[in-house]
Amino acid sequence: MEDLKKIMLVLLGSAAVSAEKLDKSLSDLVEKGKLTVKEGKELREELIKKDMSVEKDDPKEALTKDEFRSILDSLNLVEKKDLKSLEDRIENLENKLNED
Template identity: 40%
Template sequence: MINELKKALLIGVGAVAATYEKANELISEMVQKGKLTVEEGKELTEELKRDFKEKTSSTTNKVKSKFDDLKPITKDDLKAFVQESDIPSRLELEALRRKIEELEEKLNRKEES
């Protein structure tokens, strides 16, 4: 799950970075074509940088929050899982093994007599 969260974060940051780069290129083209003044281009670029930083920071904070919500599995959690899953314990398996051996011995004795 942690790898999936890392991948999601990287995809999100990559998408925002690619969008930032394309928007920056568009602003530069508009300045070159005279559709924007150099000052307007600088202003838009600065606004774009702020927005980029805010979005990456927001995404990073969300992912960090998800990581913080994750907790390691404790012995008690594992025991509860085993009990809920109705998985026999080692002691129960050993008891069953002994019972089978006893029954096999009784069966062998009956067959011999």
């Protein structure tokens, strides 16, 4: 979360993002399990509070979905489904060990 926050602050300092796109991007992160709802709300509030050029609907300066996705991919964050898969595998292995 801290790395994501730092990157978003730097990114938003150099490119304006519409409030709507910011909300959509944060919602996507929450849905994918990369942020909790609470973290998403806190990050949104912090970004707006710090006045990091969040403007309403200026499409020529807005961060594109592809640019945002590229930044997220570079963070190498673990998705919720991948974490769940690993947890399930560990649990299965532990069960096998306990059977013996």
